[in-house]
Amino acid sequence: MQTPDYSRFLHVAAAVICDQAGRILIARRAEHRHQGGLWEFPGGKIEPGEAVGSALQRELDEELGVTITDARPLIRIPHDYGDRQVLLDVWRVDGFEGVAHGREGQPVAWVCPEALSQYAFPAANRPIVTAAQLPDLGLITPDPGRPAEWGAFLRKLESRLNGGIRLVQLRAKALQPSAFRALSEQVAALCHRFGAHLLLNGPVESAEAIPHAGVHLNGARLRELTERPLGPEGWVSAACHDLEELERALSIGVDFVFVSPVLPTASHPGAPTLGWEGLRVLCKASRVPVYALGGLGPADRQRAWQSGAQGIAAIRALWNPIR
Numbered sequence: 369m370q371t372p373d374y375s376r377f378l379h380v381a382a383a384v385i386c387d388q389a390g391r392i393l394i395a396r397r398a399e400h401r402h403q404g405g406l407w408e409f410p411g412g413k414i415e416p417g418e419a420v421g422s423a424l425q426r427e428l429d430e431e432l433g434v435t436i437t438d439a440r441p442l443i444r445i446p447h448d449y450g451d452r453q454v455l456l457d458v459w460r461v462d463g464f465e466g467v468a469h470g471r472e473g474q475p476v477a478w479v480c481p482e483a484l485s486q487y488a489f490p491a492a493n494r495p496i497v498t499a500a501q502l503p504d505l506g507l508i509t510p511d512p513g514r515p516a517e518w519g520a521f522l523r524k525l526e527s528r529l530n531g532g533i534r535l536v537q538l539r540a541k542a543l544q545p546s547a548f549r550a551l552s553e554q555v556a557a558l559c560h561r562f563g564a565h566l567l568l569n570g571p572v573e574s575a576e577a578i579p580h581a582g583v584h585l586n587g588a589r590l591r592e593l594t595e596r597p598l599g600p601e602g603w604v605s606a607a608c609h610d611l612e613e614l615e616r617a618l619s620i621g622v623d624f625v626f627v628s629p630v631l632p633t634a635s636h637p638g639a640p641t642l643g644w645e646g647l648r649v650l651c652k653a654s655r656v657p658v659y660a661l662g663g664l665g666p667a668d669r670q671r672a673w674q675s676g677a678q679g680i681a682a683i684r685a686l687w688n689p690i691r
């Protein structure tokens with residue numbers, strides 16, 4: 369897989385603007401424009417020599433009359449429309465001043481993240497919608513143990529959900545499919561109660577049987593598949609360690625990936641790591657959100673965002689957080 373060159377693409381800055389209630393602002397493109405009539409995340413073309421952050425500030429002032437006070441990179445998406453190649457540089461805006469309104473006469477709407485899927489967006493926007501719906505922390509569960517220990521496991525998980533975790537990957541390598549399925553049902557009920565997203569790191573059939581559950585493909589499952597499992601209603605994620613695995617995951621249409629190991633971990637001492645530079649290279653090549661994994665905790669989020677990632681995923685640092 370070659371490191372792509374986007375220098376000839378039309379560079380666009382766009383914003384996922386969130387208000388204090390967690391709603392996101394979308395606007396409708398005028399009929400006569402490229403991708404007209406579809407909903408978009410506000411923004412526009414970056415002028416020659418202009419920094420992305422400055423372009424975003426200018427566009428949000430021109431289009432909505434707001435001034436950014438808090439923003440960070442969210443995701444970069446290259447897309448070929450045939451008649452135009454765009455590189456969407458999408459930032460998340462969590463703070464702004466002013467009352468957002470359509471200054472160019474365009475309709476605007478504040479919608480909750482889950483409702484974004486009901487709006488018609490340009491084809492390039494699918495990963496932006498995913499990134500807007502995903503949190504910046506992903507908890508991967510430690511081994512849940514034998515059924516007798518599941519009560520304690522579920523109570524601990526509940527405390528983590530109470531603490532704000534909204535993405536859980538159930539990882540239970542030692543369980544047989546029937547036991548995995550039984551535990552998945554209990555974990556799914558708990559996650560549903562908190563409005564948290566669940567990925568089952570187990571047989572694809574287990575996710576098909578549980579409403580709203582997604583599936584996480586480990587290296588072996590990713591290698592076996594030639595097409596995306598599950599319908600569009602369940603998320604599919606994959607574990608990637610290099611560009612080749614990333615390309616495979618993208619080619620079957622996964623929604624997002626976990627890239628590891630970024631730093632050394634206690635579970636794999638001495639194993640080679642990607643480092644922050646390796647993470648940056650993989651994020652640049654990815655067209656879907658990336659969770660950075662391996663020896664990381666919540667304090668590394670900033671660094672992960674600057675490297676192009678959605679956030680960080682962890683077992684230890686999120687299961688037993690330091691207070």
Ligand SMILES: Nc1nc2c([nH]c(=O)n2[C@H]2C[C@H](O)[C@@H](COP(=O)(O)OP(=O)(O)OP(=O)(O)O)O2)c(=O)[nH]1
Nearest residue numbers: 380382402403408409410411412413454490492493
């Ligand atoms: N702003 C924005 N543009 C998007 C999104 N998705 C997507 O494919 N695009 C494409 C459509 C356009 O080809 C390009 C944005 O260019 P634009 O024409 O809207 O740029 P602009 O706001 O500077 O408008 P103008 O100066 O041409 O009036 O990016 C999105 O979510 N937001």
Ligand SMILES: [Mg+2]
Nearest residue numbers: 410411412413
């Ligand atoms: Mg625009």
